[in-house]
Amino acid sequence: MTAAQQRPDWGWAAPGRVNLMGEHTDYNDGWVLPFAIGQRTRCALRLRDDGRLRLWSAQSDSPGLAVETTTATTPGDVSGWASYVAGVVWAMAEDGIDVPGADIWVDGDVPLGAGLSSSAALEIAVAVALDDTLGLDLGRTRLAALARKAENDYAGAPTGVMDQVASLHGRAGHVLLLDTRTMEIEQVPADLAGAGLTLLVIDTRASHALSDGGGYASVRRDCERAAATLGVRALRDATLADVQTLTEDSLRHRARHIVTENARVHEAVGQLRDADWTGLGRTFDASHASLRDDFRISCEELDVAVEAATGAGALGARMTGGGFGGSAVALVRREDAEPVGEACRRAFADHDWPEPHVFAVEPSPGAGRLER
Structure with a gap:
């Protein structure tokens, strides 16, 4: 049985988002009004003790083939969907958090390339999985910042922080009024x-x-x-x-x-x-x-x-x-x-x-x- 077939149960999930109002205002210190949607990315994770990262995506062209790197990864080591996953591990290391190694699987139904923050859903699913498994208790504000760092500095997408915050703080029947300067949230x-x-x-x-x-x-x-x-x-x-x-x-x-x-x-x-x-x-x-x-x-x-x-x-x-x-x-x-x-x-x-x-x-x- 291959490692991909030995995947543990799906343990965590993070949603995409729709922005009701406030386009491109987030990186201008402005206000945004997003909400989390029902479509989400799932993550399964198994820790390793050898510093290796092995990553699988059900949406990749070769879902049974792992993208491999290490926890010492740096920007440019991997590309495409895997850069958003490896980028979270890199951002944690940059922040002084040790990840011993991991096998990570992702799947989901957030439409890719549709402007619904499939990348943030991927980052946040991995971030909450690592936070939970490692017992880090980083808090949602810090997790959002780490995921944004992964997207900006590792994957190379110069986005604001709205997407990660919406994925973390979504509430049924509510939209989030986010002040991106103060990071104050009102539901x-x-x-x-x-x-x-x-x-x-x-x-x-x-x-x-x-x-x-x-x-x-x-x-x-x-x-x-x-x-x-x-x-x-x-x-x-x-x-x-x-x-x-x-x-x-x-x-x-x-x-x-x-x-x-x-x-x-x-x-x-x-x-x-x-x-x-x-x-x-x-x-x-x-x-x-x-x-x-x-x-x-x-x-x-x-x-x-x-x-x-x-x-x-x-x-x-x-x-x-x-x-x-x-x-x-x-x-x-x-x-x-x-x-x-x-x-x-x-x-x-x-x-x-x-x-x-x-x-x-x-x-x-x-x-x-x-x-x-």
């Missing part, structure tokens, strides 16, 4: 089902990658340049009047998105508390327009998905995630969910694109040990 009730509403994810299946050194890194550099030009710590501290003084078009547009998107996060929180679903739909639409026209990270597939959804009766729709592909989300009345999904499929067929994957999500619990 905001979001009873969409009780209001007869559904949140649909429209996975465009368009290419989406954050660690290729391309568009995501470029927009982040623009935000940093804009803040430096304005003399503020981060764009969280800028005003619209400040933004208008920027003479470089790309900096002005992208800074304007961050300032207005932070405001939309707080608008969305108020709309959730007031059950103002029509208003929330309008905030969705305004966010997508800003991401498309100011931040300039949408793509044709996302724009078509949003237009088809709103045209078929969605209260509002917007792209979610890092952009340049991935998914849109649409706020719909329950009875309109199937017509909205069908409208998106027809629109993609009209463009001779692969059929989008349309499915409902709801605020779900965060990472932890699976019940046996």
